[in-house]
Each structure stands twice: as C-alpha cells, then as structure tokens.
Amino acid sequence: MSTSVVPGVSGVDRARLRTLLELEQAQFAERNPRSAAAYRSADSLFGRVPMTWMNKTSAHFPLYLATARGAHVTDIDGHEYVDFSLGDTGSMAGHSPAAVTEAVRRRVEDLGGLAVMLPTEQAETAGAHLASRFGLPRWSFSLTATDANRWAIRLARAVTDRPKILVNSYCYHGSVDESLIVTEPGTEGVPRPGNVGAPVAVTETSRVAEFNDLEGLERELAHGDVAAVLMEPALTNIGIVLPEPGYLDGVRELTSRYGTLLIIDETHTFCAGPGGATRTWGLNPDIITIGKAIGGGIPAGAYGLSAELADRLLSREDLDLVDMGGVGGTLAGNALSIAAVCATLGEVLTDKAFDHMHALAERFEAGVAGVIAKNKLPWSVTRLGARVEYRFADPAPRTGTEAAAVHDQELDDYLHTYLANRGILMTPFHNMALMSPATTEQDVDLHTRHFAAAVAELVPTQATR
Structure with a gap:
C-alpha cells in the first residue's frame, strides 16, 4: 500500500483512504445484520426510511434504533454508542431527560x-x-x-x-x-x-x-x-x-x-x-x-x-x-x-447544564486539536459553545462557500464509519459533535482515543513517510 500523501486540501493519500473506508464499511455490514435486514425490507417507505435524510449514512444503510437514554443509544443489533449527534440538536438536552x-x-x-x-x-x-x-x-x-x-x-x-x-x-x-x-x-x-x-x-x-x-x-x-x-x-x-x-x-x-x-x-x-x-x-x-x-x-x-x-x-x-x-x-x-x-x-437546559456542556466541548476540542497537531495535518477544529466541528482545512473556512469547497465526503465517511464501528456516533451530515447534560468526560475521551486511532491508520508515521 502506498504511503505517499497526495497534495490536496485534506492532506491524505486517497488510495489508502479508499482502502480503509472499504474495510470499515465491510465491518459495519458484518456488525449490523439486523439493521441491514430492516432497511432492505422497508418497502412501504419512500427511500426505505421514514424521512429521506435518514439515508445520509456513511455505510450504505442506517443503524436502527432500539433504545436511547442520556447521551447513549443502542441499535437493534445490540451495540451501544456514545451519541454526539443527539438528533442533530433535537436531543441537545439528552435522550429522554x-x-x-x-x-x-x-x-x-x-x-x-x-x-x-x-x-x-x-x-x-x-x-x-x-x-x-x-x-x-x-x-x-x-x-x-x-x-x-x-x-x-x-x-x-x-x-x-x-x-x-x-x-x-x-x-x-x-x-x-x-x-x-x-x-x-x-x-x-x-x-x-x-x-x-x-x-x-x-x-x-x-x-x-x-x-x-x-x-x-x-x-x-x-x-x-x-x-x-x-x-x-x-x-x-x-x-x-x-x-x-x-x-x-x-x-x-x-x-x-x-x-x-x-x-x-x-x-x-x-x-x-x-x-x-x-x-x-x-x-x-x-x-x-x-x-x-x-x-x-x-x-x-x-x-x-x-x-x-x-x-x-x-x-x-x-x-x-x-x-x-x-x-x-x-x-x-x-x-x-x-x-x-x-x-x-x-x-x-439550565445555566449549570450549559457550564457542564461547554467544559466538555472544550475537552473535546483540545483532544481533536492534539491529534491534528501530532500528525501535522492541514485540518482545524472549531468550537461554538457546546458544539465542536473538525474540518479538513487550515485555517478554518470563513464563509459558507469556502466551507462547502473543502468538504470531503470520502474522508467524512471513513471517520464516521470507523467511529460507529467502535461505539461512537457523529452527526451524519458533517463532523459535528454536540455535548448534552448527560455527556461525560469518559464519553469525550473515548472519542479522542478512537479519533486518534483512525487518523493513525490513515496517516503514516513520520518514520514511514
């Protein structure tokens, strides 16, 4: 496998990225047979989902919900996840407070x-x-x-x-x-x-x-x-x-x-x-x-x-x-x-809850920034209160058009699938993580560890470059 970095805004080897993505998507399909079957059998639904945006998935079919409490959800295959998507803000208060x-x-x-x-x-x-x-x-x-x-x-x-x-x-x-x-x-x-x-x-x-x-x-x-x-x-x-x-x-x-x-x-x-x-x-x-x-x-x-x-x-x-x-x-x-x-x-969603959420977001931001710096990637991380986003550009975009121009769907899919296979859900539309009153430091640190591992798989070390 080549370890050369192809020049580009994301700073990653595209061939290596595609290979890793395919491996993660195969693992996702193997881990989630009941979700895959539920999706295949949903013939009465337009696009096989109750709302078509649920087809925004990094691995060809969505996970199906079994239970959700606090900052965690469980799918019908029995896998538990730390949920940083939180209903794309709809459950910022946590699931079923x-x-x-x-x-x-x-x-x-x-x-x-x-x-x-x-x-x-x-x-x-x-x-x-x-x-x-x-x-x-x-x-x-x-x-x-x-x-x-x-x-x-x-x-x-x-x-x-x-x-x-x-x-x-x-x-x-x-x-x-x-x-x-x-x-x-x-x-x-x-x-x-x-x-x-x-x-x-x-x-x-x-x-x-x-x-x-x-x-x-x-x-x-x-x-x-x-x-x-x-x-x-x-x-x-x-x-x-x-x-x-x-x-x-x-x-x-x-x-x-x-x-x-x-x-x-x-x-x-x-x-x-x-x-x-x-x-x-x-x-x-x-x-x-x-x-x-x-x-x-x-x-x-x-x-x-x-x-x-x-x-x-x-x-x-x-x-x-x-x-x-x-x-x-x-x-x-x-x-x-x-x-x-x-x-x-x-x-x-009290003042005290926001203090907790903001502190966790700062911890999340620092963890991601550390991984980016260690691997010398041309990426950035931005925080807005309890919300954090990592981007495949540095400096971070200053307009919407600039933000759209640096979108990297393949890289998004790799990171989202890798994290889902290890019990972490990100917002499917982009790399947004949201903290809730129920989110913990352990949840944040779990993401940091697996984000670091995902990047290590993707980006060769200095010794192998």
Whole structure:
C-alpha cells in the first residue's frame, strides 16, 4: 500500500483512504445484520426510511434504533454508542431527560388533551422562559424551526411591504424555499445544488451574501427590496463558521440603515449558551426563530418578536393573523409540546447544564486539536459553545462557500464509519459533535482515543513517510 500523501486540501493519500473506508464499511455490514435486514425490507417507505435524510449514512444503510437514554443509544443489533449527534440538536438536552419524560407522562396520562384547540396556562410559562433567555418579549409556537422561519418571513414581508429575503450562502434554515440560494461570481445568486421542486426561481424571492462579508451584504441591501435578513449568527450545517470581530454588529447596523428586519435563527446556535448566541454575544434582532432542542426531543419550534414589531403587526386590520394569515398550524402550540418546552427550559437546559456542556466541548476540542497537531495535518477544529466541528482545512473556512469547497465526503465517511464501528456516533451530515447534560468526560475521551486511532491508520508515521 502506498504511503505517499497526495497534495490536496485534506492532506491524505486517497488510495489508502479508499482502502480503509472499504474495510470499515465491510465491518459495519458484518456488525449490523439486523439493521441491514430492516432497511432492505422497508418497502412501504419512500427511500426505505421514514424521512429521506435518514439515508445520509456513511455505510450504505442506517443503524436502527432500539433504545436511547442520556447521551447513549443502542441499535437493534445490540451495540451501544456514545451519541454526539443527539438528533442533530433535537436531543441537545439528552435522550429522554427525566424532567421531560415526567412532563410528557403527566400530560398524556393524567391530563390528556394532546390535540385540543384550546390554549393551556403552561404556554405563558413557556413563552416567559424564551423571553427571559433571548430578550424578545412576544412569542408564538410552531412544531419545527422551518415553520417558525416560514412564518417569520411572512410577517417580515407584511410589515415592510418588500418581497425579498436575504440569506447567507450555504446557510441552514430547514427547508425554507427562500434560503436555498448560494453565491456565484457574476450573478445575483443561483439555486443551491440539489434543490427539489422550487416553486419559482430562487432569485425571485431571495438575495444572498457571504457570511462575514459586510460589503456584499450592503451591496444587496442597497436594492431596497429586502424585507429581512434571515441568518444564523454562526453558520452550522456546512460546518461551524464563526463570525469575525465586528461582523454581527455590522449586520445590525446595515439592516437598520436600509430599513430591513433582522431575523436570527438560533436553532443550532442555541448551543452557545442558555440564551443562544443572542445573549452570549449581545445581539439585538427584530425576530428570533428556534426549534429542535427546546422540546427536549418532542417536536417544538417558536418565533419571538420585539415589542415594537409585535405591536405594528397586531395593529394592522388588513392582516388576518388568526385564520388566513398562514401563521398557524393546527398542532402548533399543542399541550404536549408546550409541556415539554417548559420542562426542558425550566429544568434541563439550565445555566449549570450549559457550564457542564461547554467544559466538555472544550475537552473535546483540545483532544481533536492534539491529534491534528501530532500528525501535522492541514485540518482545524472549531468550537461554538457546546458544539465542536473538525474540518479538513487550515485555517478554518470563513464563509459558507469556502466551507462547502473543502468538504470531503470520502474522508467524512471513513471517520464516521470507523467511529460507529467502535461505539461512537457523529452527526451524519458533517463532523459535528454536540455535548448534552448527560455527556461525560469518559464519553469525550473515548472519542479522542478512537479519533486518534483512525487518523493513525490513515496517516503514516513520520518514520514511514
């Protein structure tokens, strides 16, 4: 086997990588016959899975869930894993935390009424939790962050009477149509590759600027047709891209100058602290959207409004915000979701829990950085609160387009499969690791040991180069 390193951004021998990947995928198939059989027999499901993104797997078929508690899951073949994916943030509170389980049990068994078109008193408590954490005083609930973003966009268009939404290239806002646009030199943006069934050309609804590019943002805002900038305060799903000093303040200044609303999507950046990046970095948005983690594993999303914006909207007699406005959903704000939100925010994802999670993330980051340095790899590791990401580039990308350009699917697949074969689950879309209140130092150290072993297999030692 050759040990020469082929020049390239990832700094690894591609032939060696392919050989190791094939070996790990073969081991994965041998270890997981019941999951493989379940996948083969799922004829009634579109793509053989209940949701098509579950086909994002490094080893040709997904693992099937048996049980999940705390920071660990067990598959139907009986293998236990440390779970650093945590439902891609949906289980940031850990799997089935006791307070959420009890709140859900009480709602189901003692109180009932899971789908009733009546509010519960608990909803005010849930809204107050969000207002206290994120600073905006008026909140409404959805079932997903995607829905929250869609409704926030409609409200922004209504109150500004402008048609377009501006997003960052390679941002993540769920399946919102307006967000599926990326930059391309010499254009006003192009559809993100792979988009499915767009209702109209995305340039009709959207403008796009690179993250960390204030000049590009101002150039697009100067057209005067942007209702809102919808952004993550740090890019996440393309790999963590942190804001440069002054960038977020510049975004707020420019949006205010051009009469554009600022919508901050905290769905993934909630990991930055108890009030997300908004509180941690002192941001001042007009609207905040969030989902996933706030329900402790139960579907829940929400959007919050500034008092001034809420009053402007409610004073508009021409807007039907009750029925035909498209800002509802029969199951939004249901009693079960509200109970889960109250328990998650009130008892699980506390300030103390975030202190624990951040300390573990620092330990995870240090372990990965040590392996990268020891092997002299052109890789980097980035931390955002309780979330850590390793990238196959150094320095780390500063825009979404740069992050997309250094993506290495083959290397991702090797590391993910290697780790899964040794009892560690990473987020299948990228190399994200998230800490929960139930995660331990032992869990983190297990990853460091096996990550080091995976790299040692891949990268020859100095003596053999």
